[in-house]
Structure formats: structure tokens, C-alpha cells
């Protein structure tokens with residue numbers, strides 16, 4: 001689906017016209033994937049539009065930059081304001097917000113520390129990534145033949161642009177084979193995550209999810225699910241999981257800022273449970289939407305008004 005263009009993009013400290021937010025073709029990050037980014041959502045709430053866990057996303061942004069020795073030339077407060085400004089100034093009621101910092105134009109070659117760091121924050125209206133039908137009725141996933149990058153190959157726990165070529169391969173393979181999403185295994189063959197989502201399964205009323213040792217991104221939606229599970233009295237266990245564990249599972253679901261909370265009803269042609277979204281998945285979804293839409297007092301601090 002084409003990007004729904006709006007009017008302004010925050011580009012190195014200024015709001016510029018959407019079509020003027022351009023870089024040189026010899027931008028370092030374009031050639032070598034030397035960028036870090038975030039994906040954040042703003043939701044329409046009763047108290048106006050608010051960004052969900054904005055500060056937590058920005059903290060991860062700085063963590064990602066640290067791994068690549070990238071000094072972001074703006075403070076967290078400045079970027080927080082930039083994220084809010086692109087929603088506000090473009091008149092968006094709800095939005096997907098994309099901050100990105102990348103090594104810019106200056107030097108080529110693999111040592112990036114002499115290249116400038118450019119920072120951009122864009123926002124646009126983006127429906128749920130795996131579709132409303134997926135949210136309602138669940139998706140079919142396929143184990144990818146491409147393994148998730150090992151934590152000692154590229155630190156997968158941070159969001160660097162270059163590492164996403166791994167996810168792109170898995171996503172293409174799954175889509176061509178007729179599935180909605182890929183599930184990648186780690187280098188040991190344990191389930192890691194989707195191409196852009198964390199994954200969970202439920203068995204005997206306990207939620208299981210792979211740990212950070214499996215090369216996952218520490219998802220903010222994943223962390224939100226941990227809080228919800230505690231509130232509804234369901235235990236969460238982080239441990240190694242095989243794909244066979246998922247074939248036996250009663251329920252499964254994926255989480256991510258773009259995808260939100262999506263039931264998984266089939267994996268590698270095996271029905272999960274009875275092949276319908278399960279009750280714990282439904283409860284987690286319900287609580288998640290209450291939180292992001294500002295209907296939960298307990299988590300109102302996670303919503304930052306624009």
C-alpha cells in the first residue's frame with residue numbers, strides 16, 4: 001500500500017515540506033545500512049491524540065545508536081517534541097511515527113564514524129500492518145528457511161536499518177508461498193520472532209515467548225503484553241521454544257507497534273488450537289486496545305499527548 005503522504009517531515013531540526021526531505025545518493029546509510037530507527041504509534045483517545053510509550057521507544061532509539069557509536073545530535077526531549085510535532089502539524093488524529101538516524105553524506109567505506117548523522121522524523125496514517133482481517137480472524141504463518149541473525153552476527157536486540165534485510169528475505173519467502181507472515185528460527189533452530197513482530201504461544205493457560213537469547217527485538221508491545229498478562233493473572237514464561245511447541249499450542253499471537261496484537265491461527269499448515277483466535281489472545285487484544293485508546297487509568301502514563 002502506498003504511503004499516505006502528509007505535508008511536513010522533521011528533518012535535522014526543522015519541519016520541511018514532505019517532498020523536500022531528500023538525501024544524496026552517496027548517503028552512507030543507503031549503501032551500508034548504517035542507520036537506526038523506531039516505529040511508534042499515536043492513537044486517538046478521549047483526551048486527544050496521544051503517542052503510546054513514546055519515551056520508551058526513544059530510549060530504545062538511543063540504545064540502538066549506542067551500539068553503532070552513533071551520537072544523535074538531538075536530546076531525547078528534542079526528539080520527543082519532534083515526534084509530537086509531526087503528528088500535530090500534519091493534523092493527524094492517529095499516526096505511525098518513524099524516527100530514523102543514519103550516517104549521511106561525507107565519506108564512503110565501512111568505517112562510519114567520520115560521516116555525519118542525519119535525523120528524520122516522519123509520520124503518516126498507517127492501518128494495522130497485517131490487516132484488520134488478521135486482527136479479527138488471525139493470520140497464517142510459515143517457518144522461514146532464513147535464520148534470524150545471530151546475536152553475535154548483528155545485535156538483533158536493537159533496531160538498525162541494515163539488519164532488516166534479514167526480515168525482508170523471510171517476508172518475501174512467506175508471502176510468495178501464500179502466508180501472511182514469516183517466523184524465523186534462531187541459529188540453534190529455536191523460534192525467534194516474526195519479520196517485524198514478536199511471537200507468543202499459549203499452552204494450558206500459560207503464555208510462552210522466546211527470550212532475548214533467540215535474537216529477538218525487545219518489543220515494547222511484548223513488554224506491554226507482559227503487564228497485561230500479570231493484570232489478568234496469566235503467567236508468562238520466557239524460554240527456548242521449538243516450532244513443534246507451536247504446532248501443539250492452544251493459541252498463538254504476534255505483537256508489534258505496526259502489527260499491534262494479531263492472533264496466529266496456523267503455522268506451517270498446522271492449525272493452532274481449533275484454528276481460531278483463542279480466549280487469552282482475545283483478552284490480551286481487548287486490554288491492549290483499552291490501554292492505547294486511553295481507557296485504562298493504570299497505564300495512562302504510557303500515553304503522551306501531542
Ligand SMILES: Cc1ncc(COP(=O)(O)O)c(C=O)c1O
Nearest residue numbers: 196197198217219220221256257
Ligand atoms: C524484528 C521485530 N521484532 C519485533 C518488533 C516489535 O517491537 P515493538 O513492539 O517495539 O514494535 C518489531 C517492530 O518494531 C520488529 O521489527
